[in-house]
Amino acid sequence: MNLTIKDIAHMAGVSQGTVSKVINNYEGISESTKKQVMDVITRMGYEPNFSARTLATKKSNLIGLIYAGKINVDMTHPYFNEVISSFKKNIGLLGYDILMFSNERFQSDHGSYLARCRHFHVDGCLVIAGEEVEEAIYGLAKEGIPCMGIDIELEGPKSSYIMTDNIDLSRKVVEFFYLHAIRKVGYIGGKWDSAISHYRKQGFFEAMNQFGLEIREEWIQYGDFHEESGYETMKKILQSKEYPEAIFATSDMMALGAIRAIKEAGLRVPQDIRIVGCDDIAACRFSDPKLTTVKQDKEKFGKLSAYMLNDLINGKSQLKPVLIDSELMIRESCGTQVP
Numbered sequence: 001m002n003l004t005i006k007d008i009a010h011m012a013g014v015s016q017g018t019v020s021k022v023i024n025n026y027e028g029i030s031e032s033t034k035k036q037v038m039d040v041i042t043r044m045g046y047e048p049n050f051s052a053r054t055l056a057t058k059k060s061n062l063i064g065l066i067y068a069g070k071i072n073v074d075m076t077h078p079y080f081n082e083v084i085s086s087f088k089k090n091i092g093l094l095g096y097d098i099l100m101f102s103n104e105r106f107q108s109d110h111g112s113y114l115a116r117c118r119h120f121h122v123d124g125c126l127v128i129a130g131e132e133v134e135e136a137i138y139g140l141a142k143e144g145i146p147c148m149g150i151d152i153e154l155e156g157p158k159s160s161y162i163m164t165d166n167i168d169l170s171r172k173v174v175e176f177f178y179l180h181a182i183r184k185v186g187y188i189g190g191k192w193d194s195a196i197s198h199y200r201k202q203g204f205f206e207a208m209n210q211f212g213l214e215i216r217e218e219w220i221q222y223g224d225f226h227e228e229s230g231y232e233t234m235k236k237i238l239q240s241k242e243y244p245e246a247i248f249a250t251s252d253m254m255a256l257g258a259i260r261a262i263k264e265a266g267l268r269v270p271q272d273i274r275i276v277g278c279d280d281i282a283a284c285r286f287s288d289p290k291l292t293t294v295k296q297d298k299e300k301f302g303k304l305s306a307y308m309l310n311d312l313i314n315g316k317s318q319l320k321p322v323l324i325d326s327e328l329m330i331r332e333s334c335g336t337q338v339p
Contacts, residue, residue: 003046012040063091063309064117064125065100068137068152077225078281079252079298080128083150086302087126094310096123113140124313126305127152129194146312148305151196153321158312160319162305164296166196169326170203173248173276173294176328178211180336182274186219186244188233188254197222200250200278219244223254230257238265243273246334252277252284252293259287259333270335280329289332297324 005023009016014037021029022037040046065084088098099120101113113136117125124146127137133152141147141156148154149161177185187204190197208215218240223229230249237244238261249255255277259269269275269289277284280295301324308319330336 003044008037008040008044008046011044012037059123060121061096062099062120062122063096064120064122065098066113066125066127066137068127068129068133077253078283079279079296080150082281082298083301083305084128086299087306088302090303090306091126091309094306096310098126113137114143114145117145124148124158124309126150126309127154129196133193146309148309148312150301150305151194153195160308160312160321162301162308162322162324163196163199164326165323166199167203167206169278169294169296170200170248170250171207172326172328173278174204174207174211174213176276176334177246177248177274178213180334182245183213184216184219184242184245185213186216186237186247187221188230188237188247188249188258189220189222190225190250190254191222197250204248216240216244219247223249223251223257225251225253227253227257227260230254231261232257234258234261235265238262238267243267246274246276248276248278250278252279252281252291255291255293255333256283256287259289259291269333274335275333276328277333284329284331287333292331292334293329295327295329297326300324 005016005019009019012019014033018029018033019037022034023041091098099122101116117140125140125148127147127149129149129151137152138154141154141159144157147156147159149159151163152161154161174185185208187201189201192198205215219237221233221236223233230251230253233254234247234257237247247258249258255275259275262269262273262275267273275291277291277293278296280293284291284293304322308322312319
């Protein structure tokens, strides 16, 4: 039986307007009337029409999930999968559902970010970093739609973002190598288009210069954060006349690909070349050898982004961006222990 507000009002002996006010938590309704209406709603298992409730409250309790960029990591990337899992749990506790937007449709119509947010009446958006990010993403934030960015720097009247302190992250790795008398260090970075690639490279180069370590051009390569690019870039590094003692790969997926290339070349990790990755995905603990990596707090990323987005939706503006600290997780692939 498809019940309506009119049916509930008749059963409760009140007006349709009163039922609507009770459902949408309006003030000025007596506790006895609220109970009278809610008893009927509970007994009959009534669910308010979504569209009608959205019009009444001006809120949909929907969050748009956008994987930004023409090249994006989407749900297949283990790092972002864990972040989204944490976000989903916490945003759900705050009373929201998630609506995932199709990037393919966005790419054919750059204006559709804003148009679709308005079409679905989303209360806000979570934007996950990608590569070759369209200007429309930044325009969405500037239009005043509450937006929370993860690893993408969003600026707008109701926008903010979270990312790891990526400069410090790279410094931690170089300092670790230096303290263990490792002087010949190579680097596999992500594409220059992304903010995290820029900051991790900056931190690496600054730390190498700080400790007086030589930056060898043939040991510097760039992938796309996925395993195959780590494999291919490591093969290029192995074409050098001299091998580095260690490699910092700025994602665990690329680090695992680099290990595969090293093994195929008849070399050993860590005996011949040490490897450090970044992200601390689950595979790090089961790889051979187990991968030393820089841990990003994925649970904290998801939880903070949920609560910050909720605050932006509810009128708090000018939330400052948050930089989260990282932690070096020592395992077998670096061939040493914490000093």
